[in-house]
Amino acid sequence: LTEITSVTQAAICSTGNALAPATVTLPVGSYTDFERYEGMFVRFDQTLTATETFTLARFGEVRLAADGRLYTPTAVTTPGAAAIALEDENQRRSFVLDDGNNQQNIDPTLYPTGGLSAPNTLRSGYTTTGVTGVFDYRFNTYRLQPVGPVSFTAANPRTTAPDPVGGNTRVASFNVLNYFNGDGLGGGFPTSRGATTRTEFDRQTAKEVSALIALAPDIAGLMEIENDAGPNSALAQLVAFLNNSAGPGTYAYVDTGVIGTDEIKVALIYKPAAVTPVGAWQIITSGTDPRFIDTRNRPSLAQTFLRNGTAEKVTVVVNHLKSKGSSCDDIGDPDMNDGQGNCNRTRSQAAAAIVDWLATDPTGSGSPNFLLIGDMNSYTFEDPITTFTNGGLLNLVREFDGLTAYSYVFGGESGYLDHALASPRLAANVGGVTHWHINADEPVALDYNTEFKTTNQITTFYAPTAYRSSDHDPVVIGLDLRTAPPTFTSTPSDV
Secondary structure, eight states: OOOOOOOOOOOOOOOOOOOOOOOOOSOSSGGGGGGGGGOEEEEEEEEEEEEEEETHHHHOOOEEEHHHHHHHHBHSSSSTHHHHHHHHHHHHEHHHHHHHHSSOOSSSSSSTTTTOOSSSSSTTTEEEEEEHHHHHHHHEEEEEEEESSOOOOOOOOOOSSSOOOOOOEEEEEEEEEEEETTTTSSSOOOOOOOOOSHHHHHHHHHHHHHHHHOOOOSSSEEEEEEEOOTSHHHHHHHHHHHHHHTTTOOOOOOOSSOOSSSSSEEEEOOTEEEEEEEEEEEEEOTOOOOOOOOOOSSEEEEEEEETSSSSSSEEEEEEOOOOSSSSBGTTTTTOOOSSOOOHHHHHHHHHHHHHHHHHHHHOOOOOOEEEEEOOOSSSTSHHHHHHHHHHTTTEHHHHHHOOTTSSSTHHHHHHHOOOEEOHHHHHTTTEEEOOSSTTTTTTGGGGSOOOOOOOOHHTTTTOSSSSSSSSSSSSSEEOOSSSSSOOOOOOGGGO
């Protein structure tokens, strides 16, 4: 906050005047222009869009932006100067709506009207108009302390199922948010990365199962599942819980055991009634190709499946590349400040290794049908995705959903880290691709965790539904594996 101190004299110019708010129009010309409004009573007449609710429950904060949703720069433009310019524009278009309260975890929350709860959400994409209050600067951002109620319009409502994707074989990619099951016998909590209690684990399981049932995949690639093995493993138990809801034997899993050295791994589950695994699964590691650093990237998993009743096969490859969250400075791969974040070269080299690995037909399928799915930790225009598309793979999300697709919200900006890429022959038989927006838009407080919640909120914020089952939205791909498709040619311009 700006303060005026050591004042020795003040003059009263007039009294009894009505205080009219100053109107602020976004975007401002320069980020520093916000400072002129600091400490003033202001009004925003524009329709503003909620772009982040990460700290809604804990601190009463909602980031608002003019002209719609904010997008991660490299999700919609090239790294470097263009991305930096867009980031500057995003900052000039937005501010934080605060709740005028310095307490944490207030119950009920000020937003939305009636207080946050599992059924009464406030999603990114909701809108508000005519927000009025006192503008200030604290905790490294400009924010508005409201004067009077703020109501939101549900301009981006929940949906109960993904959009249709066609085809006869449904593939999903789903990050299961560090699904760890303790010792697999009901104890062993807290876990190193997931649930801290058995109660939290049960709450998490109910959400994951609800999401998977609604996704209804014939094949699903999972990320962030515990890297353990055996009948009491997290993967085995998740499939057992899933079959408790879907029916005995509905789903099975590719039993890889422990792969790699990370605490988490990728995995594959499938419906035996729809598809049959063909041949042995394979993984790519540093031993396969030194460009793929398996102490940073989780080993990618490939398995070929035969569509039952046909001669059509598809090799599904599940990936989870190095995150942007920690540095790779120790291996000479720093953040280049071009919008791509930490470890971009590590991810790019892994992508190049995967492209070359696929060219060897690692599972011996004899089929040109390859589908890459997973959390690439890379946005649309970043080097790893360019490497995949330059290698002949089609970016299916961009093809079907365009540049406004998203699966993740970070820092108030949306984009998709969760990808689907297909080989040319398979691409021609893709009926559709969609992200199901059950997670990224939802307040984090609606997840399974019990921390930073009042006793009442532990109950009212939670429902055993798909909403906020993870922090990433799942991807659904519809494949038509009934007939041999024509050849589809991908070019670098598809990036």
